[in-house]
Amino acid sequence: MPKWFLPLVAVAAVMFAASPFLIANAPYEATMGLVQKIFYYHLPSAWVFLLSAIVCGIASARFLFGGSPRQDRLAYAAAELTVLFGAIVLVTGPLWARKAWGVWWQWDVRLTSSLMGWMVAWAYLLVRKYGGPGSDKLAAGLALFGMANVPFVYISVNYWRTIHPATSVVPTLPVDMGLALWFAVACFLLLFVLLLRLRVYLEEQRARLDALYLSLDE
């Protein structure tokens, strides 16, 4: 592992431990009250969910057209993180919606396209695990589809009638709310970088293990 890894793990741990205090001190939203504070983890995890789908898609495209195993390992790691952060988004969102909207789930365009992106990432992992030889390229194609879904997820609230808040909410936040939000965003981005590096390292070790088995056979 690189030298910067452990110090950044310590920084991320301190930031995550501090984040509940900043969130608790952020002002209450006027109409939703306490439950709106789910927003401070829901939104950053949603951004990281979309970011990891993009990383997975770009790495898959480079693997498909360049054939680099390094890009394949990066795509595999990013797909797993897409599932992880997608799960966070799809659980925290309904918990917030139950109070704010009165329903756990609504089949509107933002929620449905997010669920679809999450299912594509699951499909990627299942194809990689059970698809047999050649599944890496098939999964890479799925990752491209997952990446193409990302802009649709992001802009959907601005073009379709939906009860989900639009993308214009974040720039209009008051300073105290914005401070807590951007701190949480920094936490989640740092965590994403660290988890991605750790997961890629696992794939590197697996590749090394495969090479050792091959050398034993020879």
Next chain:
Amino acid sequence: MRALVLLLLLSFSPSVTFAQQPEPQQPKQTDEFVPISQLPPQDQLPAAPLLVIAYAFVWLVLFAYVVSVSRRLAKVQHEVQRLESDIAKRA
């Protein structure tokens, strides 16, 4: 006679007929502040448990994932070391 015919026509005209029907009852609208304590139980959903569940879920899932990756990594590294020592013995 003309007055009688006019009276008869007026009495059978639609406007008179509708006027005689009872007006449908409109649901009573709430146009004033209602304290939360006076809302029906299904509308008094507490926010705190939802918030606690959301944050607990995030922390638990992240922790579980880090543990999962660490265990997988430890297993692979152990296997790598075992194979490397086997290869060194053969050499």
